[in-house]
Every structure is written in C-alpha cells, then in structure tokens.
Amino acid sequence: MASIKGQTVEQLGGEGSVLVRQRREHAEMDRLMDRCHLLTDPEEREQTLKEIVQLVFSHAFAEETVLWPLVRRSVPDGEELTARVEEEHQQINDLTSEIERLDPQDPEREEKVRRVFALIRQDIRDEEDQLLPRLQDALGPARLRRLGVAWETVRRSAPTHPHPAVPRRPPGNALLGVPLSAYDRLRDGVRSSTQMVGERAAFASSSGCSAPPQQPPW
Known part of the structure; x- marks a missing residue:
C-alpha cells in the first residue's frame, strides 16, 4: 500500500480525483504553515494564520461529511482508521478555538500555534500514508x-472556523x-472588508489625500 504523496496524477485517478484534490490542499497547508513560520510582520502573519484556519476547517468538514463514511463502509478497518483521524481533527478544533480567543501578543498563543501546526502535519501524514491509500484500493x-x-x-460551503461542539460524523x-x-463566511467577509477599508485609509493618509467615503462592510 503506497502513500498517495509520491504517486502520479494518473495513478491517483486523474485530475478530478478526490485523492489529487486532497493532496493539492495538503500541499497548500504545508506551504502556508512554512510561510507563517518565516514571516516577521505581525499583520502578514495573522493573515496567513487566518488563511490556514479557513483552509483546514473547510477541508476537514468535507472529509468528515463525504469521505470518511465511505471509508467506514468500504474498508475492512475503516472504523479504526477514521476514528483516529477524527480524534486528530477534534484536537485541532479545540486548540484552534483556544488560539482564536487569545491575544496575538500572548506568548501562550505562539506555543499553541506550534502545537496545532504539528497536529495538522501529523493528520496529513496519517491520511496520505494510511487512510487515503485504503480508499484508493477500494x-x-x-x-x-x-x-x-x-x-x-461540500468543501465550498463548509464552515471555515473551529466549532468544538459540532459532531465529527x-x-x-x-x-x-x-x-x-x-455565519463563518459572513464573518470572514466582514473581516476582509474591514481590512480593505483600513488599508485604503492608511494609503490615503500617507499620500496626503482624504480617503473616499466607504460603504459599511456589512
């Protein structure tokens, strides 16, 4: 049973295959986490962290809704495999909820970010090395x-933030x-609009111009 990480697109079922889509998003998670570690500008780092959270939670919700029930029906040890990944998802959910409640300057928050990144990377490995190859075989x-x-x-309409009370199945x-x-997507939209207004105002101030009136972001 080979990991999906090193297989070709054709081996994984073609460009539209769920395995190709999964691997592509896993790679993007890795890229964003690496970027977050390297960034020194606090605002850029917070924006990258938000992108990671939105990607991880929409991705996981689609897995739990579409993929894991099929694994449990199609793979002999599917119950055990999905239970392990669901536990990882719950840990990521709980820890990210704590991160979102903490001030960015809180030193405890940085430690929790490191822990959640480690959990995400472990989850990726478990899925690509164990769970998804079993689905490929089936x-x-x-x-x-x-x-x-x-x-x-499902991923395109999934929650984009942690909700610890939501069941995994x-x-x-x-x-x-x-x-x-x-609610999540409305909140994301408001945040993005508010950030854009702030950036425009900062630009206008630095250029000596008055900022044009803006529509409220809601």
Missing part, C-alpha cells in the same frame, strides 16, 4: 473522480455545520 478511477466532485461541492455535523458555515 474504488476505481471513475468513482474517485465522482467523489472528488462531491467533496469539492453525519448527520449531526451537517445539521449543525451548515448554519455555522453561513
């Missing part, structure tokens, strides 16, 4: 591509997660 390329479309559809995660997704 499904053909055409089904992997159909599953990729379903996974992507359907139907509970969908019943609670869908309303929270709308």
Whole structure:
C-alpha cells in the first residue's frame, strides 16, 4: 500500500480525483504553515494564520461529511482508521478555538500555534500514508473522480472556523455545520472588508489625500 504523496496524477485517478484534490490542499497547508513560520510582520502573519484556519476547517468538514463514511463502509478497518483521524481533527478544533480567543501578543498563543501546526502535519501524514491509500484500493478511477466532485461541492460551503461542539460524523455535523458555515463566511467577509477599508485609509493618509467615503462592510 503506497502513500498517495509520491504517486502520479494518473495513478491517483486523474485530475478530478478526490485523492489529487486532497493532496493539492495538503500541499497548500504545508506551504502556508512554512510561510507563517518565516514571516516577521505581525499583520502578514495573522493573515496567513487566518488563511490556514479557513483552509483546514473547510477541508476537514468535507472529509468528515463525504469521505470518511465511505471509508467506514468500504474498508475492512475503516472504523479504526477514521476514528483516529477524527480524534486528530477534534484536537485541532479545540486548540484552534483556544488560539482564536487569545491575544496575538500572548506568548501562550505562539506555543499553541506550534502545537496545532504539528497536529495538522501529523493528520496529513496519517491520511496520505494510511487512510487515503485504503480508499484508493477500494474504488476505481471513475468513482474517485465522482467523489472528488462531491467533496469539492461540500468543501465550498463548509464552515471555515473551529466549532468544538459540532459532531465529527453525519448527520449531526451537517445539521449543525451548515448554519455555522453561513455565519463563518459572513464573518470572514466582514473581516476582509474591514481590512480593505483600513488599508485604503492608511494609503490615503500617507499620500496626503482624504480617503473616499466607504460603504459599511456589512
């Protein structure tokens, strides 16, 4: 059983395969975490951390809704494998909730960020080395591509922040997660709009111009 990490796109079922989509997003998580470690500007670092959180939680919700139930039905030891990954997801969820409540200047927060990054990297390895290869063995390329479309559809409308009380399995995660997704995405949009207004005002101030009136971000 080979890890999906080193396989070609064709071996993974083609460009639309859920395995290709998963590996691509895992690589983006790794890239963003590496970037976050290197950044020294506090605002850039916070923005990158927000991007990581949004990516990780939408990704995990789609896994738990679309992929892991199929693994439990299709793979002999699927229950054990998914339970381990779900526990990792819960730990990431709980720790990220604590991070979001702490002030960016709090030294405890930085330690929690390091811990959550380590958990995310471990989760990626467990999925790519153990769980996803079992799914690959159980499904053909055409089904992997159909599953990729379903996974992507759910991911695009999934929550983007931690919600520790939401169950890890359907139907509970969908019943609670869908309303929270709308709230998360509204909150993300407000944050982005507020940041844009601030950047425009700072530019206008530095250039000696008055900033044009802005519409409220809600």
